[in-house]
Amino acid sequence: MHADLASLVGAEHVASDVALADASGLSGRVPALVAPGSAQEVAAVVAWCYEHDVAMVPVGGRSGYSGGIVPGADPDTVGIALDRLDALRSFEPLLWRMEAEAGVTTATVARRARENGLIFPPDPGAAEQSQLGGNLATNAGGPHAFKYGVTGHWVTGIEAVIAPGELVSFGGPVRKDVAGLDLRGLLIGSEGTLGIITAAWLRLVPAPPEALPVAAAFPTVRAGCAAIDAVLGSGVVPAAIEYLDGRCIAAAPAPFLPDAGGSELLVVCEAESAHDRDELLEALGDGAVAPPAAEVWRWRDGVSIAVRAARGEKLSEDIAVPVERLADAIEGTIAIGARHGLEGCSWGHAGDGNLHSSFLLDPGDDAMRERADAAALELFVMARELGGTASGEHGIGLLKAGQLSEQWAPAAVDAARAVKRALDPKGLFNPGKKEP
Amino acid sequence: MHADLASLVGAEHVASDVALADASGLSGRVPALVAPGSAQEVAAVVAWCYEHDVAMVPVGGRSGYSGGIVPGADPDTVGIALDRLDALRSFEPLLWRMEAEAGVTTATVARRARENGLIFPPDPGAAEQSQLGGNLATNAGGPHAFKYGVTGHWVTGIEAVIAPGELVSFGGPVRKDVAGLDLRGLLIGSEGTLGIITAAWLRLVPAPPEALPVAAAFPTVRAGCAAIDAVLGSGVVPAAIEYLDGRCIAAAPAPFLPDAGGSELLVVCEAESAHDRDELLEALGDGAVAPPAAEVWRWRDGVSIAVRAARGEKLSEDIAVPVERLADAIEGTIAIGARHGLEGCSWGHAGDGNLHSSFLLDPGDDAMRERADAAALELFVMARELGGTASGEHGIGLLKAGQLSEQWAPAAVDAARAVKRALDPKGLFNPGKKEP
Numbered sequence: 001m002h003a004d005l006a007s008l009v010g011a012e013h014v015a016s017d018v019a020l021a022d023a024s025g026l027s028g029r030v031p032a033l034v035a036p037g038s039a040q041e042v043a044a045v046v047a048w049c050y051e052h053d054v055a056m057v058p059v060g061g062r063s064g065y066s067g068g069i070v071p072g073a074d075p076d077t078v079g080i081a082l083d084r085l086d087a088l089r090s091f092e093p094l095l096w097r098m099e100a101e102a103g104v105t106t107a108t109v110a111r112r113a114r115e116n117g118l119i120f121p122p123d124p125g126a127a128e129q130s131q132l133g134g135n136l137a138t139n140a141g142g143p144h145a146f147k148y149g150v151t152g153h154w155v156t157g158i159e160a161v162i163a164p165g166e167l168v169s170f171g172g173p174v175r176k177d178v179a180g181l182d183l184r185g186l187l188i189g190s191e192g193t194l195g196i197i198t199a200a201w202l203r204l205v206p207a208p209p210e211a212l213p214v215a216a217a218f219p220t221v222r223a224g225c226a227a228i229d230a231v232l233g234s235g236v237v238p239a240a241i242e243y244l245d246g247r248c249i250a251a252a253p254a255p256f257l258p259d260a261g262g263s264e265l266l267v268v269c270e271a272e273s274a275h276d277r278d279e280l281l282e283a284l285g286d287g288a289v290a291p292p293a294a295e296v297w298r299w300r301d302g303v304s305i306a307v308r309a310a311r312g313e314k315l316s317e318d319i320a321v322p323v324e325r326l327a328d329a330i331e332g333t334i335a336i337g338a339r340h341g342l343e344g345c346s347w348g349h350a351g352d353g354n355l356h357s358s359f360l361l362d363p364g365d366d367a368m369r370e371r372a373d374a375a376a377l378e379l380f381v382m383a384r385e386l387g388g389t390a391s392g393e394h395g396i397g398l399l400k401a402g403q404l405s406e407q408w409a410p411a412a413v414d415a416a417r418a419v420k421r422a423l424d425p426k427g428l429f430n431p432g433k434k435e436p
Numbered sequence: 437m438h439a440d441l442a443s444l445v446g447a448e449h450v451a452s453d454v455a456l457a458d459a460s461g462l463s464g465r466v467p468a469l470v471a472p473g474s475a476q477e478v479a480a481v482v483a484w485c486y487e488h489d490v491a492m493v494p495v496g497g498r499s500g501y502s503g504g505i506v507p508g509a510d511p512d513t514v515g516i517a518l519d520r521l522d523a524l525r526s527f528e529p530l531l532w533r534m535e536a537e538a539g540v541t542t543a544t545v546a547r548r549a550r551e552n553g554l555i556f557p558p559d560p561g562a563a564e565q566s567q568l569g570g571n572l573a574t575n576a577g578g579p580h581a582f583k584y585g586v587t588g589h590w591v592t593g594i595e596a597v598i599a600p601g602e603l604v605s606f607g608g609p610v611r612k613d614v615a616g617l618d619l620r621g622l623l624i625g626s627e628g629t630l631g632i633i634t635a636a637w638l639r640l641v642p643a644p645p646e647a648l649p650v651a652a653a654f655p656t657v658r659a660g661c662a663a664i665d666a667v668l669g670s671g672v673v674p675a676a677i678e679y680l681d682g683r684c685i686a687a688a689p690a691p692f693l694p695d696a697g698g699s700e701l702l703v704v705c706e707a708e709s710a711h712d713r714d715e716l717l718e719a720l721g722d723g724a725v726a727p728p729a730a731e732v733w734r735w736r737d738g739v740s741i742a743v744r745a746a747r748g749e750k751l752s753e754d755i756a757v758p759v760e761r762l763a764d765a766i767e768g769t770i771a772i773g774a775r776h777g778l779e780g781c782s783w784g785h786a787g788d789g790n791l792h793s794s795f796l797l798d799p800g801d802d803a804m805r806e807r808a809d810a811a812a813l814e815l816f817v818m819a820r821e822l823g824g825t826a827s828g829e830h831g832i833g834l835l836k837a838g839q840l841s842e843q844w845a846p847a848a849v850d851a852a853r854a855v856k857r858a859l860d861p862k863g864l865f866n867p868g869k870k871e872p
Binding site for chain 1: 528530531532533553574575577581585586588589598602604605606608609610611612613614615616617618619621622624625626629630641642645665668669671672673709711756757758759760785787788789790823824825826827828829830831832836839840843844845847848849851852854855856857858859870872
């Protein structure tokens, strides 16, 4: 195996017996991790694997939360790292367009866009670490997905290697295209189970003239969610509507709301004009403040780490529910934790009904981790009962295998399986991931 | 056949020997056109057809431009009209959300949203006639797709009948969901070839505070396209960037630019604030005007009909190219027409590089129509050579069968065929349509 792979990508780009882990807490080992230097080399590696019935797991920035890059049960799985595919193949600011390879980081895309007065709106966390390919594989979201939509909305074309090792493109720089079935959209969010995305054409957009956050803290979850309702009824389209529950506020105190300790919900919205900011301040009511955007997002970026630090470890999910059930899901998260002897809490993308429901854990306490795993299953049940989903933006990966079968009708699951078989008849693309 | 179908939907909802035609100029007959009264009845009809190996063609508002509702070669094809599925199952303005059945017209969705201070941004033409199901089947666009994206961007879930007659949902009211493969997105734009969409959950958004069009006419195509470049470089995100070439200006004079006769390009953009309007006026240069939105869009809605009326008949395509190739495509359309002894012209969605390239025809002149058909094939070649696509928003239907094979690599086409086979193993869903 190693000699063959080395002949395709160079011996210095084949590592042996490598541990693969992401932010999910899952990990595993692959006998070989190859780092192709081009899309053509990715195709050559896939062709070799497909010919030799060798399973593949594509590896991006390793910042995922669902074990998407952790190998499944097959000990002979080859890891394919996209790091070396880090070229911006083209960037045409005046055409609001960029073609970037899969290994380009989220931060690089964002920075290059910003330097030219543009934004690439999807803003999942871990920007310095996460890569475009991973964002595409999970159809990543982030705070600004509320107004701007998830990653796939901003991708007009992808280049991918599909079975049995063919480098193809679906779409391109053209902004509208209905000539074929939307295989571009099908591969986005497929977590590498239908092929390996090697590059994408991104749609950019001029940066909004201003980023004007507003924030307020509320004594109860219900009061905070009522304020979110008022925001939705204000006539304004906020760029983001974020929230933290009381436990998260305590773990990650907001510098712009020093008196929020003891509050049960903190709400942050972002306006893009002074007029809209004033409307949002009114919707959030007395005590709402309008801190600088840099301060808000610097703080917000640290929330996940701060919540983890509160006890040393945590288990986080990313269920999503219809927005009118947000309060139920926030309270339900705490109640589920309590039933398992765990401190439950959540924060997330309120406007999208997307909760990062979490349980605080003592590091190394395996029994506690097992209780949290059991509690997580109850989170999925709750999400479904509220009309929602087991994953809003992190994907299924290894961690949530089997959840779709609880969520979709059998015929719908059969359709998903049929599509998987059609595009990956040998079942070699990231086996065990996104398993219904 | 008729007795069986009548037993499923009621004899009064089964018509015999019905002609089916849309705006493409194509037509055909089906031995039976059934009009189910519910999604469950659609499922029953599909199940009967699938069991008896009978081909199906779903029929919406009949306003399509590619013959998507015109039966293919099989004389025993059953038409399934969605007209009676015309319920708004739910409408929650404060949650920016609507669940509508496939037979609801585009105008109804727009009107109900507007009455509540919201918009459903996709705005394809023929709003009073076209139905949501058809918009989803073609992933329809329209002028405001430039800022807001096409239909699929605004759909969080669909209900559909898939083989062999199963009523399923992919997604729902929840705004973010990556638990399964994106079969929602796959069915959108599939032109009824993978199943029949019976309802959809639509995402709405508060209406922009203002709709402030600006317009200008230019002496040459290149000068007009340079102005479009200036618009893209202005830092403003226009809601729409439309254009008409000289022949279309003559056919559909703009009341707000009475001196535009003899101009070679007319550009209309829409701003959503006074600040942005002023920026766009500056980008369009001397002579730019800011007419009322109602006047602009009433005129714009009539352009297609006015161009047809210029000579009595026309053949229109909807190629799309990267926006920097727009001028080439506009001039190329005229040149292709000239080579075939036809008056070529175009108008469309400039910002998306989406041209309704057309040839003016004398009604009933079959030889002229044949020359136009040949010229249309050259339009597709030109679009591909410019890095674009044979269809930006109308779909492939019957009219453009075979175009995808010229546009995608063989392996990509094979993937599309494999997906089709996986979801429609008997090939009974709208056969002959969207044929690669």
